[in-house]
Amino acid sequence: MLQERIPDLSKYVEPDRVRREVYTSPEIFELEMERIHEKVWIYCGHETQVPKAGDYYTVQIGRQPMIMVRGSEGKIHVLYNRCPHRGNMIAGDRKGNTGEFFRCSYHAWTFKHDGKLRSIPMMESGYAGTRINKDSPELCMKHAARVENYRGFVFASLAKDGPSLKEFLGKAIVAFDDMCDRAPEGSVEVVPTCFRVIQHSNWKIFLENQLDALHPSVTHQSTGRAAHDVEKLIEKETGKSPIAYHMLSAFATVTIDKWDNFQTINYPYGHCILTGYMGLRPQDPDTLAYDKVMIKAYGKKRFEEIVGVNIHHVLLYPGLSVQSPLQQLRAVRPLGVDKTLTEIWHFRLKGAPEPIYRRSLAYYNLVNSPSTLINADDLENFWKCHQGLSSDGGDWVSFARHMGRDLEKDGAVETAPNCGTSEAPMRNQMKAWAEYLRG
Numbered sequence: 001m002l003q004e005r006i007p008d009l010s011k012y013v014e015p016d017r018v019r020r021e022v023y024t025s026p027e028i029f030e031l032e033m034e035r036i037h038e039k040v041w042i043y044c045g046h047e048t049q050v051p052k053a054g055d056y057y058t059v060q061i062g063r064q065p066m067i068m069v070r071g072s073e074g075k076i077h078v079l080y081n082r083c084p085h086r087g088n089m090i091a092g093d094r095k096g097n098t099g100e101f102f103r104c105s106y107h108a109w110t111f112k113h114d115g116k117l118r119s120i121p122m123m124e125s126g127y128a129g130t131r132i133n134k135d136s137p138e139l140c141m142k143h144a145a146r147v148e149n150y151r152g153f154v155f156a157s158l159a160k161d162g163p164s165l166k167e168f169l170g171k172a173i174v175a176f177d178d179m180c181d182r183a184p185e186g187s188v189e190v191v192p193t194c195f196r197v198i199q200h201s202n203w204k205i206f207l208e209n210q211l212d213a214l215h216p217s218v219t220h221q222s223t224g225r226a227a228h229d230v231e232k233l234i235e236k237e238t239g240k241s242p243i244a245y246h247m248l249s250a251f252a253t254v255t256i257d258k259w260d261n262f263q264t265i266n267y268p269y270g271h272c273i274l275t276g277y278m279g280l281r282p283q284d285p286d287t288l289a290y291d292k293v294m295i296k297a298y299g300k301k302r303f304e305e306i307v308g309v310n311i312h313h314v315l316l317y318p319g320l321s322v323q324s325p326l327q328q329l330r331a332v333r334p335l336g337v338d339k340t341l342t343e344i345w346h347f348r349l350k351g352a353p354e355p356i357y358r359r360s361l362a363y364y365n366l367v368n369s370p371s372t373l374i375n376a377d378d379l380e381n382f383w384k385c386h387q388g389l390s391s392d393g394g395d396w397v398s399f400a401r402h403m404g405r406d407l408e409k410d411g412a413v414e415t416a417p418n419c420g421t422s423e424a425p426m427r428n429q430m431k432a433w434a435e436y437l438r439g
C-alpha cells in the first residue's frame with residue numbers, strides 16, 4: 001500500500017541531491033520506519049544502565065516502544081513494551097527495577113524478565129474452554145528478533161534476518177573500541193542519566209550535520225569567538241588557559257579553510273568516520289597522570305597506539321553519533337516526520353583518574369548539552385532547515401560539494417586530500433537510505 005503511494009524512489013534521490021519530500025513526507029517517514037529503523041541494528045543502551053536483575057530502561061526503536069531489561073540469569077532482554085492481554089504498556093516510566101517479574105497495571109498478568117507469561121489471576125476458572133492456555137506463545141511479551149552486545153553497548157534488531165551486529169558495523173566498530181580501549185580497565189560505565197532533546201526537524205537533518213565539517217566555523221563562530229575572548233582574558237590574568245574554554249574557542253580558531261584538512265571515510269550501510277582531532281591531547285598534569293595509568297595497564301607501545309587513534313566523530317547510520325575520544329554518544333530516535341528525540345549520553349573510562357571524567361563531563365555540558373550555545377546553534381539550523389524544506393521555495397537539497405573527488409579504497413569511500421568539507425557523508429547516507437527503502 002505504502003509502496004504504491006511512493007512509486008519511484010529514484011525520482012527522490014540522485015547521487016548529488018535529494019528531493020525535499022524525503023524530509024517532509026509522512027508517507028516516506030512511515031516507509032523509513034518500516035524499512036530502516038525497524039529492521040537494522042538500533043542502539044538500545046549500555047549494559048551498565050541495567051546492572052541488577054530486574055533493572056529496565058525503556059527505549060524507542062522506530063515506532064515501537066521497547067524495554068531493555070536485565071534477567072535474573074544476568075542476560076539482557078529487549079521486549080516490546082506491550083501486554084499481550086489488552087495491549088497496555090507494561091512499563092509506563094522511563095526506567096526502574098521491576099523486581100522478580102513484570103506486573104501489568106491493568107489486570108495483573110505477570111511476566112518473567114524474558115517476557116514469558118508467569119501468571120494470570122484466576123486463570124483456571126477464567127479461561128477454561130477458551131483459546132487461552134498457559135503455554136500459548138502469544139501470551140508472552142514479544143521480544144526483539146535479535147539482540148547483541150558489543151563491549152557493553154547493546155543493540156537490537158526487530159528483523160529476524162540480516163547482517164550480524166559486527167558485519168553491520170564493519171570498520172565503524174572502531175567507535176566502541178576507541179572508547180573502551182582508552183579505559184585502563186578496557187571498558188566504560190554509563191553516567192546514569194542523559195540529556196534528552198526534542199528537535200522539531202526530520203531525523204536525517206541531525207545525522208547529516210554530524211559529519212558536516214563545513215558548518216562548525218560558521219554556525220558556531222559567535223560561540224567560539226565569545227569563548228576565545230574570555231579564554232584570553234583568563235590567560236592574561238592567571239597565566240593559564242582552562243581546557244574547558246578551549247573546547248569552545250576551537251570553533252573560532254579552527255577557521256573555515258582548516259576544516260578541509262580533516263577527512264571523512266565513508267563505509268557501507270551509511271556509516272562514516274571524521275578523522276582529525278581538535279588538539280585535545282594536552283600535556284597538563286591531569287593528562288600526564290592518566291598517561292601513566294594507561295602505560296601501566298597496556299605498556300608504552302599499545303598506549304601510543306590507543307591514544308594515537310585519530311577520530312573526531314563516528315556516525316553509525318541511522319541512529320548513533322559517537323565521539324569516542326571524549327566518551328560521548330548521541331542516540332537519534334525519530335518520533336515523527338518533523339520531530340526527533342536525541343539522547344545525549346556520556347561515559348566514565350573504568351580505572352581512569354577522576355579529572356579525565358571531569359573533562360568528559362565538561363565537554364558534555366559545554367558542547368553537547370541542551371543548555372550550551374553550541375547545541376542551540378545547531379538546533380536553530382535544524383528547525384530552520386525543516387521550515388525551509390516544508391516551503392515551496394525549492395525542490396532539491398544539494399550534496400554536491402567535492403563531488404567526483406572521492407577516492408574508493410578497500411570498500412570505503414575516502415575524501416581526497418584537502419576535501420574534508422566534502423558532502424560525501426551525506427551522499428553516503430542517502431545511498432544507504434535509498435538501498436534500504438528499495439527493500
Ligand code: FES
Nearest residue numbers: 083085086104107
Ligand atoms: S492489559 Fe495487561 S493485564 Fe490486562
Ligand SMILES: [Fe+2]
Nearest residue numbers: 215216219378
Ligand atoms: Fe554543530
